[in-house]
Amino acid sequence: MRAPVTDLPIVLEDVSFSAGGVTILDRISLVLVAGSPTVLIGPNGAGKTTLLRLVMGLIAPTRGRVTWGGREQASPTHRAIVFQRPAMLRRSAAGNIRYALAAAGVPRARRAAHALALGALVGLTGLERRPARKLSGGEQQRLALARALAKEPQLLLLDEPTASLDPAATKAIEDVIRKVAASGIKVVMSTHDLGEAKRLAGEIVLVHRGRVIESGAAETFFAAPKTIEARRFIAGELLV
Numbered sequence: 023m024r025a026p027v028t029d030l031p032i033v034l035e036d037v038s039f040s041a042g043g044v045t046i047l048d049r050i051s052l053v054l055v056a057g058s059p060t061v062l063i064g065p066n067g068a069g070k071t072t073l074l075r076l077v078m079g080l081i082a083p084t085r086g087r088v089t090w091g092g093r094e095q096a097s098p099t100h101r102a103i104v105f106q107r108p109a110m111l112r113r114s115a116a117g118n119i120r121y122a123l124a125a126a127g128v129p130r131a132r133r134a135a136h137a138l139a140l141g142a143l144v145g146l147t148g149l150e151r152r153p154a155r156k157l158s159g160g161e162q163q164r165l166a167l168a169r170a171l172a173k174e175p176q177l178l179l180l181d182e183p184t185a186s187l188d189p190a191a192t193k194a195i196e197d198v199i200r201k202v203a204a205s206g207i208k209v210v211m212s213t214h215d216l217g218e219a220k221r222l223a224g225e226i227v228l229v230h231r232g233r234v235i236e237s238g239a240a241e242t243f244f245a246a247p248k249t250i251e252a253r254r255f256i257a258g259e260l261l262v
């Protein structure tokens with residue numbers, strides 16, 4: 023019997039990423055392990071989205087290396103990413119999920135039931151037949167989560183999943199994230215919302231100007247930040 027292939031841990035060794043002559047990520051070393059969510063925090067432009075794209079394997083480092091479960095260039099079948107403004111297909115909510123299931127290789131006969139179950143998991147029961155593009159921002163974000171889960175990922179990457187959502191919509195997304203994490207899927211997400219980081223994170227990675235300023239257990243990070251930047255960020259000051 024083959025050992026199950028896993029993407030974890032994800033190891034970034036001295037990783038930089040430059041584009042157009044600009045260093046966007048600067049010599050980052052980071053290990054992402056199984057367990058509770060890792061939350062990337064930092065101001066706009068810090069490099070969070072770029073870091074998530076590297077971890078997904080969508081872009082390659084210009085220096086250093088990334089490995090998934092000890093392998094370079096691991097195929098992304100065990101990973102899924104949800105971008106900040108996910109594009110909805112011009113279909114029903116359930117149609118969007120079924121499309122993702124088809125892409126994931128789920129046989130046609132099983133897609134309808136599976137789509138209903140995924141819709142229920144993200145709290146979209148009753149909205150399955152609505153045109154996806156007519157759903158609210160929060161509902162679209164949850165639909166995007168359901169599509170990502172159709173891949174049965176071991177690792178789910180979320181880029182600012184609650185950006186520009188109101189508190190009720192934010193709570194609904196955070197509830198899904200907690201459920202997903204409790205089911206054993208490793209969540210790595212970004213936010214510039216400190217409250218959200220406190221509510222969800224097992225581990226915090228503070229990114230500022232393309233560097234990892236501080237990382238570690240969320241409890242320790244918030245109770246005893248080691249760097250000036252972390253102390254300032256936690257105090258609600260603007261990092262510029």
Ligand SMILES: Nc1ncnc2c1ncn2[C@@H]1O[C@H](COP(=O)(O)OP(=O)(O)O)[C@@H](O)[C@H]1O
Nearest residue numbers: 041042044046065066067068069070071072073
């Ligand atoms: N492909 C690219 N070419 C040039 N600059 C980029 C590219 N991608 C991102 N950037 C720049 O890199 C910085 C970090 O971007 P990003 O990763 O989106 O930060 P964050 O998600 O933390 O807001 C920003 O200044 C952004 O404009």
Ligand SMILES: [Mg+2]
Nearest residue numbers: 070071181182
């Ligand atoms: Mg971003």
